Amino acid sequence: MKILAALSRVLPPVLAGAAVGLVLAPVSGLASNHWAYQEPGHMDFGQGDYVYNYDFREGSTWSKYKVDWPITFIAYNSATVNKLKTVMEQFAYDQAGGSMYGHVNDGPESSHYLIQDTDSGKKHDFCPGVGNETPHFRVYADGNDYLWQIGRGSYVVASTHRDVEECSSFKIFRDSEQVEGGIVTNLSNLYYVYHDRYAWGNPEPYRVQGRHIWDNNGYGSYVEMT
Amino acid sequence: MRRTRTKSQTFYAISLAATSAVSTVLLLPIVGATAHDGSGPPQVYDVTQNPSPADRAQYGQDRSTHGGSAPVRAESRSKADEHGRNDAFLQGVLRGTNHRLLREGPWTRYDGTPIGLVREIAFDKPHTVPMRAWPGIQWSEEPGTDGYAPGKRELDVRRMASITLFFDDNNGLVGAYPDSGSIVVSSPNNVDHPEMAGRH
Numbered sequence: 001m002k003i004l005a006a007l008s009r010v011l012p013p014v015l016a017g018a019a020v021g022l023v024l025a026p027v028s029g030l031a032s033n034h035w036a037y038q039e040p041g042h043m044d045f046g047q048g049d050y051v052y053n054y055d056f057r058e059g060s061t062w063s064k065y066k067v068d069w070p071i072t073f074i075a076y077n078s079a080t081v082n083k084l085k086t087v088m089e090q091f092a093y094d095q096a097g098g099s100m101y102g103h104v105n106d107g108p109e110s111s112h113y114l115i116q117d118t119d120s121g122k123k124h125d126f127c128p129g130v131g132n133e134t135p136h137f138r139v140y141a142d143g144n145d146y147l148w149q150i151g152r153g154s155y156v157v158a159s160t161h162r163d164v165e166e167c168s169s170f171k172i173f174r175d176s177e178q179v180e181g182g183i184v185t186n187l188s189n190l191y192y193v194y195h196d197r198y199a200w201g202n203p204e205p206y207r208v209q210g211r212h213i214w215d216n217n218g219y220g221s222y223v224e225m226t
Numbered sequence: 227m228r229r230t231r232t233k234s235q236t237f238y239a240i241s242l243a244a245t246s247a248v249s250t251v252l253l254l255p256i257v258g259a260t261a262h263d264g265s266g267p268p269q270v271y272d273v274t275q276n277p278s279p280a281d282r283a284q285y286g287q288d289r290s291t292h293g294g295s296a297p298v299r300a301e302s303r304s305k306a307d308e309h310g311r312n313d314a315f316l317q318g319v320l321r322g323t324n325h326r327l328l329r330e331g332p333w334t335r336y337d338g339t340p341i342g343l344v345r346e347i348a349f350d351k352p353h354t355v356p357m358r359a360w361p362g363i364q365w366s367e368e369p370g371t372d373g374y375a376p377g378k379r380e381l382d383v384r385r386m387a388s389i390t391l392f393f394d395d396n397n398g399l400v401g402a403y404p405d406s407g408s409i410v411v412s413s414p415n416n417v418d419h420p421e422m423a424g425r426h
Contacts, residue, residue, distance in 0.1 A: 053271065097426065131411065168419055206330070
């Protein structure tokens with residue numbers, strides 16, 4: 001309050017009011033954006049394949065300070081990035097969003113290289129304004145549009161969330177768990193699904209950093225495509 | 227048998243090789259080691275199993291489980307209670323309804339500094355709130371800042387199952403958002419920003 005009182009002495013009243021109205025704090029260190037509850041880990045799919053259990057805002061780092069959302073489901077058996085996106089168009093996921101990065105390793109099929117795959121995903125509404133929102137998923141694989149291994153076939157992994165009032169100054173982001181459930185329910189009309197089947201090491205307790213609402217139970221869903 | 231190439235065949239071969247090389251470079255995903263600014267190697271979670279057909283009944287349903295809640299400071303909780311009791315918007319929304327606290331969690335800046343808490347209140351029956359001003363948080367888009375400005379937008383909300391409330395310890399109720407199943411009509415007085423599309 002001493003700072004605000006000092007501000008009001010040196011600033012015109014309107015500017016002082018603005019300084020009070022905007023409840024700002026300087027950004028410190030690494031935490032200039034939202035960050036995960038724990039360090040990201042590898043989901044070890046066997047046969048040398050692994051995938052990081054979050055997607056990331058940058059392609060070159062994997063710390064918990066650079067995550068965007070948890071990876072929440074896998075589509076397998078005969079899945080590719082384009083096939084999953086095409087299938088989801090019938091559930092109104094026909095618009096693109098902003099891009100993030102998935103970190104995937106296809107084992108021997110990618111010469112054991114870790115790949116940083118970028119994807120903008122699919123959502124219902126390209127630009128939800130005040131009072132509107134849209135679920136949004138992003139799908140990751142390596143350069144040939146899928147990961148592959150014996151017994152699982154071609155597979156892809158995806159993160160989920162919801163953009164709320166994104167094209168307004170009131171935007172917030174939330175619902176990784178609920179959007180996962182919604183997509184799995186959509187896909188259960190077409191395929192066998194296993195909702196929240198195995199622990200993937202990315203539980204996020206309910207809390208809010210800035211405008212990013214975390215809530216994820218840490219269990220990944222499986223979609224057996226045909 | 228020896229094979230010879232004409233000039234045009236040679237030109238074609240060189241062009242094909244050059245095109246392939248350029249295409250390969252353009253199409254290659256980013257490959258290489260990633261840096262880590264946290265501590266220790268990544269935890270490994272064994273997910274080598276596929277679900278078995280016997281799992282289909284058990285794991286075919288939406289279990290709607292959540293990740294639990296992070297600890298909320300007692301100070302934030304008592305202030306939110308007080309702010310909530312004195313907030314005309316919230317009291318107007320809740321009046322005449324049966325409702326319960328669904329969950330609550332801490333609200334912080336990105337650097338971890340506490341702001342207050344966020345609560346989700348569930349209604350026993352779908353709830354209608356005719357057009358009125360709703361508080362909303364306007365998180366700063368300016369690089370190097372970490373905070374929000376309180377604001378209002380006019381919404382008509384129908385079939386609302388729950389409402390998410392942002393309580394600032396010092397400034398009271400500063401944000402309210404209906405659940406995703408609500409039917410919401412935005413007033414023509416509200417301002418959208420199409421230039422913000424595709425950033426998230």
